[in-house]
Amino acid sequence: MPTSAISSWRDRERIQMPVYTDPTALRAVEARLRQLPPLVFADEARRLRTELAAVSRGEAFLLQGGDCAESFDQFGADQVRDFFKVMLQMAMVLTYGAKVPVVKVGRIAGQFAKPRSAPTEKVGEVELPSYRGDIINGFDFTEAARVPDPERMLQAYTQSAATLNMLRGMAKGGFADVNKVHQWTLDFTAEDKAEAYRDIANALQDTLDFIRAAGLSPRKAEELATVDFYSSHEALLLEYEEGLTRTDPMTGELVAGSGHLIWIGDRTRQPDGAHVDFCRQVINPIGLKCGPTTSSEDLKVLIDTLMNGKLDDAGRLMLITRFGADKVEEHLPRLIDTVEEMGAKVVWTCDPMHGNTIKSATGYKTRPFENVLGEVQEFFRVHGEKGTTPGGVHFEMTGQDVTECTGGLRALTDEDLSDRYHTACDPRLNASQALELAFLVNQLMRAPRSAAAQVASA
Known part of the structure; x- marks a missing residue:
């Protein structure tokens, strides 16, 4: 009993x-x-809710990104720094494209557990329990490694x-x-392939030159040298x-002290399930993954439950859509309706990663850059037609120069995947691909974002 x-x-x-x-x-x-x-802490979670409320009105834009699954073995200061660097870029x-503040949320400092499509996996004739993330069991394909170990939660x-601690230090x-940050971006656009x-x-450089000429250097304006940065992860391991x-x-309110924002995955969003029951009780902003199997009936129940009946509580609930580029038109309009x-x-945000995972001809799981971009484009198009606000994007990405997703400026192919395929679970955008996507989303955001946003800015 509880x-x-x-x-x-x-x-x-x-x-x-x-x-x-x-x-x-x-x-x-x-x-x-x-x-x-x-x-x-509670005040940090409340501040993020306030910023997400602005996102829901079209007065800010959300950038959420980070690792598919954090790793104990691949953790270090360089990895954290490089991730933060590309997020800032x-x-x-995106700020320049949207002309509104960008709320920055990392899939970091807690993204250790992963849902799996099957409870076991097989290599040759050997079948073992699936790897479920470093917080639960080990990646090595051995019987001992795959036994769930609660001590991993402490690690x-x-x-x-x-x-x-490192993120807070760098942010402030x-x-x-x-x-x-802009100099790093100039280094990227100096490449011949980034000419576009x-x-x-x-x-952007002209804007910064004007700011300096007006006497607003980072030393004089703290806002130019510091940022607010939040952590998020899937609340999968409820212990x-x-x-x-x-x-x-x-x-007297309950606060999930594991991260500023937690989300419920597409596999664990049962309206009467354990994960929904836990998340409805904490005051943190809650994300809800919505895939092709999300019915309108279930969505109604989930929204009412997770918002505790307060449907006007902007900033409380984020709907993270994940359909696949070719399925957005089929499913997003009905959920918006x-x-x-x-x-x-609610905050509408697009996860263009999970619905676009394929197996390459060389046997690797990958995500074609053009499909990832295609889902984002469809997300903006449908919201534009509906007059609703496309609030943000949600990417699985890293600051490292990995070769896990095909395409992008460097035109990675199936044959390139084996060069630096380091992910423990799903393929991630590398630093170049992630920044290129930001430039492409910038172009989408230059068009009027929604009727609601236009009204809000009037």
């Missing part, structure tokens, strides 16, 4: 979560998590704390100076999530 309200998910069916073989060890880890400081390019916590310590984006970069949930002493009929104030 020991508190937040534990009520334990009475629901376990979906995409491990069964730990040592209950005593699990209880010890959960007890330790309850004693540790939270990774994020993307945000600057995930420690790595997340270190990551957030001068690394985010707009002039530095040089005009945008030069226009970890509950262990870091805290009660705000000022209000459902939300509009309800009168719910």
